Amino acid sequence: MRHMIDPLDFSVEEVEKLLNLADDIAADPSKYREVCRYKKLATLFYEPSTRTRLSFEAAMLNLGGSVLGFSSADSSSASKGESVADTIRVISCYADICAMRHPKEGAPRRAAMYSKIPVINAGDGGHQHPTQTLTDLLTIRRRLGRLQDFTIGLCGDLKFGRTVHSLIKSLSRYSGIRFILISPEELRVPDYVIRDVLDPAEIPYEEVSSLEDVMPQLDILYMTRVQKERFFNEEDYVRLKDTYILTEDKMKLAKKNMAVLHPLPRVNEIALSVDDDPRAAYFEQVQNGVYVRMALIMTLLGLADGGKE
């Protein structure tokens, strides 16, 4: 049985196949509206999420399946002290596949060890968020027409930003990618990302603190929110939250075909006036997220390729 816990759980070829399926779904969603008939998706969300949970639910409903689950730890047995392992063993009896978001890092991996159904990591603390990564890859591919040979600037909270860690890991498998890591000193990417991912593969990267200085070099700008919920100390959050704000003026420094991505929700790190710029791709990302989750659900349930897998 396959799970999607880490963005590298799928090979480059498998990711390509999945993105191709997502493209096909995008071209004609109606072709897929019965694919998951009688199948159930459990959404186990131990921390608040609007878009990821609804994106998963929309994906399953679009495929003709149904959904059940909970949207906060308070409304689950976790509030009674139930372990992740026990919860997943129970949920395995109710659903065919599950998407889990958990504030603690590694919880979905723990669940996968005990699960009888495919587990999708829908975000675990500040660790990984592989379906957001698939969404990002699909958006980049649709915008640039390729997943090789480009410079990507990752900006904001690179320390706790799980989407950033997952995206770096995934893109490290493609050739010709250059990373520019834009963050304040305190929010730089964790050392394991540098030591285990970038350095061994000799992937070029630089760590900088000025967004303006590097704007002209970028093919992709990936903005992130400084996440209040990841800080133990509110003072640090307040000090760092407004470090980077993307404005129309800064966009003037960028290439004409650069694409701006953001995993959303945004607070104020992208000015509203940037939304009308054709380079703003973040709402497109949301739509792509539904297509890619549809493709992932089908793949993990063995229903891609007409169920021949």
Add this chain to the structure above:
Amino acid sequence: MNTTFSIDSMENGIVIDHIGAGKGIRIYNLLHLDELDCPVVLVRNARSIRYGRKDIIKVAGDIQLDLDLLGYVDHNITVCTIKEGKVIEKKKLTLPKRLVNVIRCRNPRCICTVEEGIDHVFELTNHNTYRCIYCESKSKM
């Protein structure tokens, strides 16, 4: 001043040799050798041709060793099993691929530090470091 002394050879037991100088006491404690009722010798700063100085532990009894634990603490260690005065087995240790409950994950955001009863499992990466299988935090000795 004479800086050498001799220890009687053993008929039956285990010799943990080539321990990095200064690490012997840690291994002694980790293996709970203080709880054994057979003779145990810890030699510190013994002369070593290869390393200059080394620690050695001799246990005159039949004990089960956690070789993964030993390999993690010092993978240069050799473990010799002695039977009737002869070395019948000599094992060179390597860094174990997986460590279960040898290192504790210290990441307060990791599931294994929050839920009770979860083994703390670390795996060796390509770069001779150990990372928690759940949160990928690097091990700290």
